[in-house]
Amino acid sequence: MKTYNQVFSELKGQNRTALIPFFVIGDPDFDTSVRIVKTAIDAGADVLELGIPFSDPIADGPTIQKADIRAMKSGMNLGKALKFIRKVKDYRDVPIGLLMYYNLVYQYGTEKFFNDFHKAGVNSVLVADLSIDDADEIIGPAASAGLDTVFMVTSVTGPERMKLIASKTTGFIYTVSLLGVTGSRENLSDTIEGLIGKLKELTNVPVCVGFGISKPEHAAAVAQAGADGVIIGSKIVGLIENNLNDREKMLAKISTFLGEVKNAI
Amino acid sequence: MKYKGRFGDYGGFYVPEVLIPVLEELEEAFYRFYEDQQFVAELSQLSREYAGRPSPLYYAKRFSEHVGFKVYLKREDLLHGGAHKVNNTLGQGLLAKYMGKTKLIAETGAGQHGLATAMIGALFGMETKIFMGVIDIERQSVNVHKMKLCGAEVIDVEGGTGTLKDAINDALRYWTGHVTDTFYLFGSACGPHPYPTIVKHFQTCIGKEARQQCLEQLGKLPDMIVACVGGGSNAIGIFSGFIDDKDVRLIGVEAGGRSLNSGKHAATLVVGSVGILHGAKAYLLQDEEGQIHDTESVSAGLDYPAVGPEHCLLKDTGRAEYVAAEDDEVLDAFGLLSKSEGILPALESAHALAYLVGQKGKLDADQIVVVNLSGRGDKDVSIVEKRRPLEN
Numbered sequence: 023m024k025t026y027n028q029v030f031s032e033l034k035g036q037n038r039t040a041l042i043p044f045f046v047i048g049d050p051d052f053d054t055s056v057r058i059v060k061t062a063i064d065a066g067a068d069v070l071e072l073g074i075p076f077s078d079p080i081a082d083g084p085t086i087q088k089a090d091i092r093a094m095k096s097g098m099n100l101g102k103a104l105k106f107i108r109k110v111k112d113y114r115d116v117p118i119g120l121l122m123y124y125n126l127v128y129q130y131g132t133e134k135f136f137n138d139f140h141k142a143g144v145n146s147v148l149v150a151d152l153s154i155d156d157a158d159e160i161i162g163p164a165a166s167a168g169l170d171t172v173f174m175v176t177s178v179t180g181p182e183r184m185k186l187i188a189s190k191t192t193g194f195i196y197t198v199s200l201l202g203v204t205g206s207r208e209n210l211s212d213t214i215e216g217l218i219g220k221l222k223e224l225t226n227v228p229v230c231v232g233f234g235i236s237k238p239e240h241a242a243a244v245a246q247a248g249a250d251g252v253i254i255g256s257k258i259v260g261l262i263e264n265n266l267n268d269r270e271k272m273l274a275k276i277s278t279f280l281g282e283v284k285n286a287i
Numbered sequence: 288m289k290y291k292g293r294f295g296d297y298g299g300f301y302v303p304e305v306l307i308p309v310l311e312e313l314e315e316a317f318y319r320f321y322e323d324q325q326f327v328a329e330l331s332q333l334s335r336e337y338a339g340r341p342s343p344l345y346y347a348k349r350f351s352e353h354v355g356f357k358v359y360l361k362r363e364d365l366l367h368g369g370a371h372k373v374n375n376t377l378g379q380g381l382l383a384k385y386m387g388k389t390k391l392i393a394e395t396g397a398g399q400h401g402l403a404t405a406m407i408g409a410l411f412g413m414e415t416k417i418f419m420g421v422i423d424i425e426r427q428s429v430n431v432h433k434m435k436l437c438g439a440e441v442i443d444v445e446g447g448t449g450t451l452k453d454a455i456n457d458a459l460r461y462w463t464g465h466v467t468d469t470f471y472l473f474g475s476a477c478g479p480h481p482y483p484t485i486v487k488h489f490q491t492c493i494g495k496e497a498r499q500q501c502l503e504q505l506g507k508l509p510d511m512i513v514a515c516v517g518g519g520s521n522a523i524g525i526f527s528g529f530i531d532d533k534d535v536r537l538i539g540v541e542a543g544g545r546s547l548n549s550g551k552h553a554a555t556l557v558v559g560s561v562g563i564l565h566g567a568k569a570y571l572l573q574d575e576e577g578q579i580h581d582t583e584s585v586s587a588g589l590d591y592p593a594v595g596p597e598h599c600l601l602k603d604t605g606r607a608e609y610v611a612a613e614d615d616e617v618l619d620a621f622g623l624l625s626k627s628e629g630i631l632p633a634l635e636s637a638h639a640l641a642y643l644v645g646q647k648g649k650l651d652a653d654q655i656v657v658v659n660l661s662g663r664g665d666k667d668v669s670i671v672e673k674r675r676p677l678e679n
Contacts (some may be wrong), residue, residue: 069325078564078581081303087446100576125563129577151301151563153362156507168592174304178466198305271337 026145026170026193029068030228030250039245039287040068042230043071043257043280046089047072047106047133048098049262054269055202057092058262059110061273065280069117070110071232071253074103076123081150085256088263092128104142111143119146119172119193132160136167146193148172154187161190172196176220177213188225194251195221197231199244215247238286245287252287254280289541292480295603298596301478302662306459309466314384314470314481318479321488330381333406337494338373339366340492344500344657349627350511350654354643356650359509360630360660361497361525370633370662371521372403374470378489383470391415392456396517397415397588397635398430400474401515405439407472415439420449423587426477430666448581451517451591468552473612475518476595477568483595486651487523494528497657505655514610514659515638516556517589519598521661526607539598540638542584543611553582554611555594558601564593570602585614585670586634588662612641618675620644633662634670 033040043062048055059070075090075098083091083273120139127135127149136147146169149160154173170193175184188195190262197240201212214231221229231244232253241252258276265272288311292298300310301519310641319324342362343534351358365373376393383391391413395401399591401417405512408415417439421431424431424443431441447453455478462471476486512529514522529535552558562577572592584590601607612620620640625631632640639658650656664671 040509076577078456080456080565081305081463083460084418084446094578125571125573127578128563129573129575151305151566152305153300153302153304155307156301176305179304179309180308187304268464 040251044071048093051096066284194228364663374401388470394454398427405434405437422449490524493524519595542589543613551583556609616641631664
């Protein structure tokens with residue numbers, strides 16, 4: 023199984039930035055979702071960020087909330103999510119980070135969750151509503167399952183806290199480029215360059231940037247600013263939403279957009 | 288954060304990283320000001336002159352005759368705004384002012400907390416946004432109108448079931464994007480730390496007064512305290528006054544909705560299981576995988592799938608007992624208090640009264656029960672009218 027370390031090192035050697043698309047597993051349904059993710063891999067995704075839908079996704083904006091609802095309506099659950107990940111890994115060995123809300127992990131049993139999903143092919147589990155203060159609830163189980171850790175840093179995270187987060191991260195740092203929930207934005211925050219710089223002084227783990235990246239120019243700017251990876255969620259989830267009645271067009275649009283971003287970084 | 292905000296293993300602050308600094312700022316400000324002389328004096332004056340504290344403890348003689356034991360009502364329904372909610376909004380609103388925040392946001396279910404926040408927004412001249420589920424907007428239209436009259440903007444929340452849970456989701460989302468100038472005035476003793484502690488603090492006046500009034504008016508402590516529980520702020524407020532009086536039973540009444548068997552209810556402590564929602568570990572109504580259940584109750588204010596962390600601990604330790612009252616019993620109790628005392632209770636508070644009706648014949652005639660009448664029922668008249676049409 024390919025590690026984050028391998029992928030980011032390879033890219034660094036080629037002077038490239040990782041393309042990391044985000045999808046909700048099972049959006050809009052299991053089979054289409056598999057096709058979408060395969061399309062993203064073909065379009066050059068270096069790492070995948072995948073979410074398992076939750077009823078109350080407080081860190082997500084309307085686009086991803088709607089994706090969660092679509093996926094849940096089509097019957098997505100944890101058992102199917104495991105099957106989904108195995109299918110993706112059978113297609114191509116691309117590292118997968120899960121983006122979760124804590125209650126789903128907690129109810130499944132944290133250790134069992136990490137073990138089962140690692141076996142299926144997951145490299146890390148980022149718990150959106152678990153901050154570094156309570157990270158000990160997951161760090162031990164993650165390490166024994168063989169998972170890397172991924173934590174978030176935002177533009178309002180203080181320096182001491184940033185140091186703490188960096189010290190507990192083994193996979194990559196998920197840097198939130200602006201305040202607020204997930205969602206496409208017209209303009210990117212200009213604080214991102216400073217933020218990446220600060221993180222680079224603190225840690226050698228890759229620094230990836232997400233939230234609000236909706237154009238190839240955004241991705242290029244983030245890559246220019248020194249990011250090791252660009253995470254794109256709402257924009258491509260929006261392409262799913264806007265093309266629900268034409269699956270082929272949906273796949274083509276996603277492929278084209280990710281191709282453009284890939285070229286820009 | 289300076290403190291962990293735990294009640295046993297419950298509570299904590301399970302929130303996205305972006306909210307941590309603003310919760311830290313809130314915690315720091317709360318502990319800086321809550322015992323500050325000027326803050327306390329200002330809050331005390333406003334509580335008295337604006338909100339109408341202290342609220343009376345009233346012996347409901349004719350209602351008592353119906354149930355066969357002595358029932359006293361802690362009349363939070365007489366406060367400005369018509370519910371206990373103003374205790375908390377005054378306290379947090381003043382805190383926001385001391386912190387130099389200029390904008391308030393709040394979630395609301397029944398509209399009582401939304402109204403109490405809108406009032407305080409007007410009082411302090413702060414721009415106020417109230418997040419409210421579309422279902423609740425429909426069933427509590429009078430309160431929506433009142434909020435607007437006070438100058439607040441009411442924001443429709445369409446996600447999920449269009450109730451309190453979804454309003455909290457959207458208020459939290461909005462807050463993550465506006466943390467610098469906006470104060471989130473949380474309405475119940477739940478959510479992430481420090482809210483359970485802050486809200487409880489501003490609601491302890493209910494318990495303190497009630498205990499003192501019992502001693503003055505009755506010469507002794509009551510046998511039982513009964514309060515409705517949604518998130519649990521009015522209940523923790525009155526329980527706190529008696530928590531050390533081990534002989535006083537504490538009863539929290541949750542929303543039994545259509546019935547517990549139907550699954551259409553909000554009886555979180557009675558039938559729920561432990562999980563994490565809205566920033567806290569607590570009992571929740573959820574399925575096996577941890578997806579949160581839709582809830583149902585005739586009272587919008589109790590229609591919530593989680594509960595305050597301190598109640599979870601009080602349940603586990605057995606210090607408080609939690610039961611549920613079904614919609615039909617609640618509507619009966621609403622009618623009974625209206626007819627016997629000329630007091631229309633909020634449907635939320637009517638849950639506590641419904642429990643008393645069920646205790647008929649089980650308590651002795653000289654036993655004393657204090658009910659926290661947390662709000663008045665004017666807002667619910669149209670719901671009651673629909674569910675229980677008058678004969679003529």
